[in-house]
Amino acid sequence: MKLAIDTIPSAGFQAQIDAAFGAGAVQPFAPGNPPPADTEVLLHVLAPVSAAAIAGAPGLRLIQKLGVGVNTIALDAAKAQGVAVCNMPGVNAQAVAECALTLLLAVLRRTVALDAATRAGQWAVPSAVLDTMGEVAGRTIGLVGMGNSAARLARALEALGAEVVFTARTHHADKPWRQLPLDQLLAISAVVSLHVPLTDETANLVDPLAMKRGAVLINVARGGLVDEARLAEALRSGHLRGAGLDVFATEPVDRADPLLALPNVVVSPHVAWQTPETLARSLAAAAENVRRLAAGDPLLNQVI
Template sequence: MKIAVLDGAVLNPGDVDWAPLKALGALTVYDETSGEELAERARGVDVLLVNKTALRRQDLDKLDGVRLVGVLATGYNTVDIEGLAERKIPVCNVVAYGVDDVAQHALALLLELCRHTSLHTRSVKNGDWEKSGQWCYWKRTPLCLRGLTMGVIGFGSIGRRVGELAHAFGMSVLAQCRVPKNPPTYTPFAFAGLEQVLACSDVISLHCPLTPETRGLINAQTLAKMRHGAILLNTARGPLVDEAAAAEALKSGRLRGLGTDVLSREPPAPGNPLLSAPNTLITPHMAWATAKARQNIIDLMAENIRRWQQGAPINVVNGVCKA
């Protein structure tokens, strides 16, 4: 069996192990693949693995002979799963590979927005403490999380872990999801509709998938329904947020702060309004990037391929059960 990874550079810059995939067949790893290179690199390949390389409908004729497509991520919006289904090619992804990693990143953004540790570290290193003549000072008043309400939009494995971490900091938790079930045992907790989460939360953390229904979920109208001075976190998908509307809310003070690991376009265009918005933290889509999580992706994809070989595929996202 021949396996090709079309864009392995970001997933594995050399600190994790391809061995689980190598054990299944002849593995070829490309750092990146352009549209012009796709046909040649897919030729004769049985299993084609991608992370963010797009496989659009117009690309599918180039996949002659491919029997399985694997997405080395949870999100698969860059792959035309319907078009591949029409060709009877299953598409599988990996899930729950970095639950703690992404949840911790969301809380890291929140803590920085509340405690301003980087701001004050820079201030001290610039000599402000020496000049102050005081035993302490602060440039922005810190905010304590205990007693505040965390609103979690999307209550899958990552959203649930964010709720647990928020609870550990003494926050109440409200969760909005499509099908409320299996409420956690900690209190105070409640499932709620979107309107209630927006109106009653001091912090809102996004953990829902990007779908036509959730695109632009946070916009001028929904921002207006949020508590004045709320904090918004996004470690899910950039297009969930109308960035121009969020930037205006930050400038007006309606949003106290924004912490995001994702943008609508990655890397961002120079004119992205969040790049100049106040009280904004932006990290480069790295919440998932611990070595442990990236090794999990490889291990889980290897298991996907093994199960597909055995005729019992798992994590199939386009309904095709056989190659």
């Protein structure tokens, strides 16, 4: 079976791929390029899988997302061509929760500014930085969504002394935290962290200017959940204390993006999910679905 992956793996990731599928069994190709025409299984990371890319691989049988979000896949085109699409809920939950916590702490403790000041020989903390530092304990932290990553993050935040509240489309009676409508959560939360997929219903879901004044926004989900122009305005005007962003509406993010010029923003390049541990779990799940495809067995976590 012809397998391809839409990324150029690091040496460590390539070794993990070889261990899961056999040396040379998976053909890497550069993100943004179409998969090889003879591809039967596409291991999908982040680069969009267009209708043209799907049509260009007539033997394609499975697009296996290494993660959860399938908004980067032309699902209608896949369905029309009879291509199965699968994801793997929960496989990256630990890494995403840890990244959200990392970004939150970096914003509250002004890690980037302190690093720059220390490297520049400023041993005394600049007062503009000192006055905007803070702790997790005692803050109300609102989680938008209550999936695997949000639940793990909630437990960590509670252990650090935060009051956790959340909003979700469905009622979660099994969760110990208070569930609120979105508008109420935004009004009371000193930190808002996003943990929902990007769909037509969730696009621009959170208005930064509707958040509590002095709050922090953390986004490790999808950039399109927030109107980035309004986010930049909220941060520039001081309405928001800061933001920690692993995702952007357009990726790779333009170096001229106004968000990158703001000193109260901490950023990373959509790597919340990407740890060797997550990759190992993802490749194991993908290998199982490839085995099932070859055997004619039902696929795991089939979206279409």
